[in-house]
Amino acid sequence: MNAWNPPPPADPLPTPNASQQFHNMHAHWLDSDRRFLVLFDFDETIINESSDDAVVRALPNQRLPDWLRNSFREGRYNEHMQKVLAYMGEQGVTEASIQAVVEEIPPTPGLLYLLEYLHSQQQDFELVVVSDANMYFIETWLEHAGVRHLFRKIFTNPASFDGSGRLVLLPFHSHSCSGCPENMCKQVIFREYLSGRQKELGGVPFQRVFYIGDGANDICPSLALGPRDTAFPRRDFPMHRLLQSQAGKFKANVVPWVSGEEIVGCLKKVIEQR
Template identity: 60%
Template sequence: MRNSMLTCCFVPPPPSGDEERGPPNMEAPLKKHLFFFDFDETIVNENSDDSVVRAAPGQTLPAWLRDTRREGHYTEYMGRVLTYMGEQGVREEGFRAVIEKIPASPGIMGLFQFLKANQDLFEMVLISDANSYVIETWLCATGLRPLFRCILTNPASFNSRGYLSLQPCHSHSCPRCPANMCKRKLLGEYLAQRVEERGGRPFDRLFYAGDGANDFCPSVLLGPADTAFPRHDYPMHRLVRETQQSSPATYRANVVPWHSGDDILHYLKKLLGR
């Protein structure tokens, strides 16, 4: 099992175009804001594990396999699903065909156009309980991959038999989160590492956009200057509301629920005066 945040972190190659290089012998200016994005039902409008199953024969799984799913151990279950699909002859081209068709969430592409135009302000990280193959494939197909400095997720790759193999991201002791991933631990480790790499200089603001119950846990780390973007009436939003009502002092972040990426975009434009 993976124990270091770095083992599930994938960094894109540096830009190669002269127009994206800074002046010689000068460090690039530090970005002001750190933005974390979930993937399933946040960037994309589906659960990508469900999408991947469409590559299976008949686009479904046998009941005996579905019955092996256990609460809190979903990644183990998906490992069995991927092994089964490999045994049924599903190979990379089959997975890629369905992954590239996963729809983006409403308004998300417009939000990323804004973030791309303001890359000088934002360092962006994707933190997801999906897997590296699905995420990398979708981001590359949509042209969004270069926007993310890092992807924190469960590693997945094709083995010698041509099967897509899935591994857990890390171990942790959080009782709230599934056995393979605590996003709060990942966010905390990443933030501490980056502040150290920045010579102790913190980010001005943190932003977190998500939808699921496992997105609530990391959002608790946000402070009064930071903003959580829970998808409206999804599990993260419901947990935020419950916490604000029962223990308001324990949840310090600003909260901006979203139906569409346009809601996040409008908030950022107003906040930044853009």
């Protein structure tokens, strides 16, 4: 897991003036547009392990050679996984083998229950994945679990099989955040998505944002959450420990979780308050 160095404080997210917001709420939210945004990490949040670690089980001896494992450099994990997938291709690992391993990864406890609940309240909740895994792993797992259709958007590193049958991974974007891996800053993604959706909804922001994660790279987007929003760090994982040690930096409510059922309990209270 990459170490996290806090970036500079984020500027406030844009908010429309009161009269414009009132007009737009009548124009949009009363037409059943979703009022709450839920952002999910993938590895060790939706699924109960790292998909990058799991996929190694598709190798004939189910482990990487020491020279490859030791080639990792801090902040350059995407580059390291490019080498891992290239090595797997050289070892003759097929798409079918990778697919089978990914589909077998278990969900995190209670996460399918959480998704079932959010589906039952789909008029209120918009779901998005923001992950430093890759598109092939995420879509393969979500499709197999029968929940891909619940997510409006997936932000992750591109990955697809080339003509030789090798899974080729690319970086998601470049950015200037000094605290995040060079291939992805989740706060940049989050803020751009909020801004774009607000424009699409005629200037109306989401009433609340919920961020569910576990890792050090889930701290940076949490800095952009406001006092009405909630960060859900997986208990005793890096995100939780960092939030505890730097609590004064964050405006959002913080609700640690072990099971998705705990998150459902919190979201139900929000629905009841409307």
